[in-house]
Amino acid sequence: MLRALIFLLLPPLLFGCLAEEDEEDIVNDQGDTVADPTLRLNGLWDGQLDQAGSIRVLIYNGNLFAFDATTGFYGTVALDDESATATMMLNGYSYSSSDTEANQLIAGGSALEYDFSGLLFPTSEADDTLVGDYESDIAPGGFEFNNDGTWTRSSSFAALKGKWVSSGYELFLSEVNNELSFREVSIATPSTGCTSRGTIKLINEEEVLYSLQLVERKNCTGFNVTSAPGFATVNVDGGLEFFIRKGGELMYALYEREAAEEVTETETETEGEEETEEEVVEEVAE
Structure with a gap:
C-alpha cells in the first residue's frame, strides 16, 4: 500500500518541478536578472530634465533608452518595491551627426555617467509618474517622466x-x-x-x-x-x-x-455635375 501511494504522489511532484524549471528569468542586455517590480516600469515616457525641453524615454525589462535635445541616454533601471524608488545608471552620449529635420538623432563618442533616482507614484493612473534627481559627471539636476499610456495597446x-x-x-x-x-x-x-x-x-x-x-x-x-x-x-x-x-x-x-490622397470638395462637386449632365443628355435622347 505504501509503495502504491509513493507512485501516486511522484507524478505531481515531478510535474511541479518541471513547471518551476520552465519559468525562465528575465534578463537585461547586460545579462543581469530583472526583478519583477522593475517590470512595472516597462513603458514609453515623456518628460523633462531640469524643467526644460523634452525627453523621450523607453523602459523595457531593466534597460532604458532616452533622447532629449542634446543627448542620447542608455543604461539600466531597477525598481525597489518597498520604497517605490527607481534607480537608473545611464551613459549619456552627445549627438554627432543628427538630422533633426528628419527626426533622426544619432549619439555617440565619449560617455558621461548619470545616476538617476526617482519616486514612482500615481497621478491620474497607477505608476504613471517618475520624479527625482540625478548626479552626473557635469552637474546635478532634476527630472520628471510621465507614462504616455500607450504601452497596453495591441501590436500587429x-x-x-x-x-x-x-x-x-x-x-x-x-x-x-x-x-x-x-x-x-x-x-x-x-x-x-x-x-x-x-x-x-x-x-x-x-x-x-x-x-x-x-x-x-x-x-x-x-x-x-x-x-x-x-x-x-x-x-x-x-x-x-x-x-x-x-x-x-x-x-x-x-x-x-504616408498621407492618403484626399479628394477635394471641388473635385467631388465637378464629378457630380458631370454625372448630372450625362443623365440629362440621355433623357433628351430618349
Whole structure:
C-alpha cells in the first residue's frame, strides 16, 4: 500500500518541478536578472530634465533608452518595491551627426555617467509618474517622466505594414515569413545614397513594443553599422519610432504614415455635375 501511494504522489511532484524549471528569468542586455517590480516600469515616457525641453524615454525589462535635445541616454533601471524608488545608471552620449529635420538623432563618442533616482507614484493612473534627481559627471539636476499610456495597446504587423515618411526619407515595410522586412531610402536632393534595411518581429501582441534588428545602414552621415538590435513602437500620435543601439552608439528615428490622397470638395462637386449632365443628355435622347 505504501509503495502504491509513493507512485501516486511522484507524478505531481515531478510535474511541479518541471513547471518551476520552465519559468525562465528575465534578463537585461547586460545579462543581469530583472526583478519583477522593475517590470512595472516597462513603458514609453515623456518628460523633462531640469524643467526644460523634452525627453523621450523607453523602459523595457531593466534597460532604458532616452533622447532629449542634446543627448542620447542608455543604461539600466531597477525598481525597489518597498520604497517605490527607481534607480537608473545611464551613459549619456552627445549627438554627432543628427538630422533633426528628419527626426533622426544619432549619439555617440565619449560617455558621461548619470545616476538617476526617482519616486514612482500615481497621478491620474497607477505608476504613471517618475520624479527625482540625478548626479552626473557635469552637474546635478532634476527630472520628471510621465507614462504616455500607450504601452497596453495591441501590436500587429498590420499596424506597421506600408509606407512611412520623414523629411528626406521613405520607409517601406512588408510582411515576409512571420516578420516585417523594412527598407529605408533617402530621397533627399542632391542624393546621398543613405539606406538601411532590417526586420521587425512581434514580442507580445498585448503590448505596443516590437523587436527590431537593423541588418545594415550605410552611406549615411552617421550610424553606419551592421547587426544593431533595437525596438520599434507606435506613439500616441500614430508615429512610428525606432530605438536602436550598437555598442556606444545610439539612434532614434521617427516616421509618419504616408498621407492618403484626399479628394477635394471641388473635385467631388465637378464629378457630380458631370454625372448630372450625362443623365440629362440621355433623357433628351430618349
